[in-house]
Amino acid sequence: MLTARNLECIRGEHKLFSNIFFSVNPGELMFVGGPNGSGKTSLLRLLCGLSSPDSGEILWNGMDIRDLDGDYRGMMTYLGHLGGIKDDLTALENLRISCALADCEIDENQAADALGQIGLAGREMLPAKVLSQGQRRRVALARLLVVQTRLWILDEPLTALDTAAVKLIKEILEHNLSKGGMVIMTTHQEIVMTAAAVHHLTLS
């Protein structure tokens, strides 16, 4: 379970948010909403441990994530809103390297299989720079098909995706949730989940 207690985040001269409390339990999804600049990405970066709150604490199964450090990162998958795709690497290389960086080594066959499942069959060997925005996003999201982590923190995963890809991502999220996974995601394009407990946190 991930718990946030009394979180506050200040950036520059601005207090982005304060008094944020929530828990996300196994099988639950939390959508983080709010206007541009309200602090959604900043909140996700706090939850990943990439930055620290100005006050408050973030607990994973009751322990402060700062104390867990690498153990916490090993249980979590973070996809940033830019996707982290490198232009000069192929789709396959991008997926394999992003998995390796997350301590989840996969071979070429596994990578090709994941790319096929996410609708990129035949494009595995193309450099990312020639892929469309939606295809690049699919390469980033293919990581969700191979990771074993329970907690997924996803920043705008649906950006640039067509209707078919959004449906696919919904199924991938629901599969993770059905196994006791947890998902926290920002989106301006909410998806209706059929069989999962959903919470909303709206920043202003």
Ligand SMILES: Nc1ncnc2c1ncn2[C@@H]1O[C@H](COP(=O)(O)OP(=O)(O)OP(=O)(O)O)[C@@H](O)[C@H]1O
């Ligand atoms: N290091 C920083 N120094 C100063 N201001 C910052 C810093 N990081 C973020 N900000 C500001 O904090 C605000 C919130 O940024 P953030 O990216 O968290 O918003 P967001 O809700 O994710 O926005 P969007 O919907 O546009 O993606 C923005 O005004 C941003 O410019």
